Amino acid sequence: MSERSRLGRILANAGVLLGGRAVNAVISLGYLAIAARFLGVREVGVLILINAFAELVGEVVKFQSWQTVLHFGAPALAADDRPRLRQVVRFTLALDLASSIAGVVIAVAAALLIGGRLGWTPADGPGAAVYCLSIALMVPATPVGLLRLFDRFDLIAFQAPISSAVRLVGSGLALLLGGSLALFLGVWALGTAAAFLYLVAVTVGEMRRRGLLAGFRWRGPLSAGMPGAWRFAWATNASGTLDVAFTHAITLMVGALVGPAPAALWKIGRQVADALAKPARLLVPALYPELARLHALGGERAMRRLALQVGLLGGGVGTLLLAVTLIAGRPLLTLVMGPAFAGGATIMTWQVAAAVIGIWAVPLEPMLISLGRPGDVVRVRLVVSVALLAALPATIGRFGLDGAGAALVAAMGGLAVGMFIMLERDRARVRRDESTRTSGANDPAQAKARP
Numbered sequence: 210m211s212e213r214s215r216l217g218r219i220l221a222n223a224g225v226l227l228g229g230r231a232v233n234a235v236i237s238l239g240y241l242a243i244a245a246r247f248l249g250v251r252e253v254g255v256l257i258l259i260n261a262f263a264e265l266v267g268e269v270v271k272f273q274s275w276q277t278v279l280h281f282g283a284p285a286l287a288a289d290d291r292p293r294l295r296q297v298v299r300f301t302l303a304l305d306l307a308s309s310i311a312g313v314v315i316a317v318a319a320a321l322l323i324g325g326r327l328g329w330t331p332a333d334g335p336g337a338a339v340y341c342l343s344i345a346l347m348v349p350a351t352p353v354g355l356l357r358l359f360d361r362f363d364l365i366a367f368q369a370p371i372s373s374a375v376r377l378v379g380s381g382l383a384l385l386l387g388g389s390l391a392l393f394l395g396v397w398a399l400g401t402a403a404a405f406l407y408l409v410a411v412t413v414g415e416m417r418r419r420g421l422l423a424g425f426r427w428r429g430p431l432s433a434g435m436p437g438a439w440r441f442a443w444a445t446n447a448s449g450t451l452d453v454a455f456t457h458a459i460t461l462m463v464g465a466l467v468g469p470a471p472a473a474l475w476k477i478g479r480q481v482a483d484a485l486a487k488p489a490r491l492l493v494p495a496l497y498p499e500l501a502r503l504h505a506l507g508g509e510r511a512m513r514r515l516a517l518q519v520g521l522l523g524g525g526v527g528t529l530l531l532a533v534t535l536i537a538g539r540p541l542l543t544l545v546m547g548p549a550f551a552g553g554a555t556i557m558t559w560q561v562a563a564a565v566i567g568i569w570a571v572p573l574e575p576m577l578i579s580l581g582r583p584g585d586v587v588r589v590r591l592v593v594s595v596a597l598l599a600a601l602p603a604t605i606g607r608f609g610l611d612g613a614g615a616a617l618v619a620a621m622g623g624l625a626v627g628m629f630i631m632l633e634r635d636r637a638r639v640r641r642d643e644s645t646r647t648s649g650a651n652d653p654a655q656a657k658a659r660p
Contacts, residue, residue: 236373241480243380244393245473245550252390254469257476258328258461259320259337260397265457266316267347270308273445274301276578278354281435286358291421293434298351298421300431304442305349312348316341328464328472336391343398346405352412359419364411372404437581444583448574451590458598463613466605475610477550478557481542482534482564517572527568534561559614563621570625573632582631589627593620 245253278301285293320337329337356365379396386392416422432438460479464472538561539554577586597620604612 236370236377237480240373240377240380240396241477243377243384245477247384247388248390248393250470250473250550251468254464254471254473254476255329255333256390256393256397257473258464258469259333259340259394261457261460261464261472261476262320262324262327262337263316263341263344264347265461266319266341267312267344268457269450270312270315270344271348271350271446271449272301272304272308272442273350273449274304274442275350275354275357276445276583277301277304277438277442278351279358280441280579280581281438282354282358291424295421295425296430296433296435298355298425299427299429300435300438301351301354302349302427303431305351308446309345309348312344313342316344326465327461328469333390336394340394340398343401346401349405349409352408355412356408356415359415361411361415364415365408367411368404368408371407372400374400375403376400441581441583444587445578447587448578448583448590451587451594459601459613459617462598462601463605463610466602467609471610474550474553475556475613477542478553479560481538481557482560515572524565524569524571527565531561531565534558553610556610556614559611559618563614563617566618566621566625570628573625573628576632577628585631585634586628589624589631593624593627596620596623 244256248256278297282294282297285297317338320341321334324334324337325331353365376397379399380393383392383396460472460476463475535558538557539551542554542557543551574586577583597616600616601613604616608615
């Protein structure tokens, strides 16, 4: 397949996801706006903090098994090695199950024991604990990996809108029933359950259509014959864990330091920022399968060219969206959320700027992971995440939410530079290895010594 065809497939898949995410963004703002206008700034802040806590724990325990499916499943699919592909699925399902159990146990205990320190009151603890049961439905990622491997982005595109639609309809019903915080928590959990059940159903259907369910056994080897599978799984888990420092951990820290109302402004600003940046960021999930296929074929040079094209395209779109935010950010936020949330416009701009930096660097992490170097991703994320979380108390204390926004922008810049350095270091290592092999082949003494 030509480079133009691969880029075209990435754009087509990203476009499919964009259609679903665009609908989801509108619906998400709708159910969040209903909650914001009915509950008020403080209570919607508590709702957001509890959800952020559940998602934080889920991401920490999550094994990012969709990346494992792509990394080990792409060669098996290319070779039509169905037993090996079934083994990959069995391995990642085991990871999903273990992380689901761990996430629920940890989150429920923490919600009851230390929830009061995270921005909500002890009276909210039981509701938060019940909501944390939904982590079991947030963690499984094997279905997403399989649908990406099968190039069924059209099916993935419906997942988020289904969740948001359930939450929107449920929020409307909650209003009719004289909605409370507990009722809104229940509605949000119901949306998570609906998205999970949909994803499982379409994945099972796709596997059955491809004849992959026949002969599938829950019992059997997990990682046997898959060298580096556990190391890869743990490394991608660590990378995903550190990634939450840029999302849910900051929300929780803002809530713990300055209260639920500022946390609500932060989260709502982030929600709008993510919606604006989503078109360019959707290139990432569409890029992963193409890089996995190229890596399986040994086309590292083609991988780099494709990544560069995607980075330039995404960065241009992201920069345009930042300009839109600077011009229309405050009116948009006031229109959707109400005048009480207009103060979040400035912080929203900081968040969009951080997202744009990430968009310019969008191919770097997929490249490193596809090249089998998730450890480099973990090292960069670890350094940047620790620095960010260590700086937040001082920056928030001195500059408020703007300090958190500036720290986020600096962190995203550091993350992009670090990933680039790791990728170039890997490239230099490959060149040295090739040079050594070439010089060895041309050295008569070494050639004579060979059998």
